[in-house]
Amino acid sequence: MAADTIRGRAREAILGAAVAEFNAHGIRAVSADRVIADAGVSKVTFYRHFPTKDDLVVAYLESELERVQRTVAEMTVADAGEGEAPGHWSAALAEEICRPGFRGCPFINAAAEYPDPDHAVRAVVARFRAWMIGAIATGLESQGVAEPARVARQVMMLRDGALVEGYVSGDPDRVAAELWAGVDALVGAS
Template identity: 50%
Template structure:
């Protein structure tokens, strides 16, 4: 189980031709490694081996490619979160422990450079920018997942718990990038569990 990082090419899906996929794969790799703003459309065009006409036919602007890059990761992370809740239904602590393990696995990969959404969000100050909107939507869904898990655990304030769990998740991604990635999973699992205990209220089914 794991979360695909942007350094891993996105899966091909119906309705997307191989040329578009090649552009998206190369753009994803470059954006994640070097940053969205640092990578020009020309650099992606050269890496994908396509003409400018072909590039702009599939992605009218570089921003469109950046949005597609983030949306591909968001889709896979959303699927993982849904699977975790299904696989660990009725056991919120195990759900979070499994998420910590998945995040630790990602952080331990050689290509890991932190959270693609945190990285991209830091590059764009305008909250109305398409990239920032994708980042905000993804984080809102992630927070919703945490709130649901907190509610399952009978937390006294699920939204507050979700905010704390999100901060832990973000911090773990930073630590995985700049510190020893091997510590991410166990420490994150311990911190997740501590937050649930600290906010334990009346069980939802009581």
């Protein structure tokens, strides 16, 4: 087996362990030693891939961003030809909230744990938020919504609140339905 393949597998194992631990317990509550043990790698291997825990946190958030982007791309393909299809977005939100180990939005959680706006972790959070607002605005624009950028920011705020409420209440179906009632009201008011 090639050395690059082995290194790639070690990195994937470390990142997989980090995703599971960070999603279950939060970022600050999880030590590098815990991730190393869960991944089954040595400290040398861990630090070769991630010189600091913050480097691992950035990689974790980038993997979460890629996951969300894939989900949105799949929903966009499913919505093609169906016109306005908020049910797909509502179902995706409910599915996110029902995901095993869900403790709220990983980006909101990371922003809370890394208050310095100039930190590399916050840069990934900002990139996610800008991308998500852009994706929402594009969908709203295709529906002929006036001021799609403004409404997209408002929808993002509703989404943020819905993810927190879904985690706290444990009632994803109600939260998803209420989110889309709020989105409908925003779109109708614009």
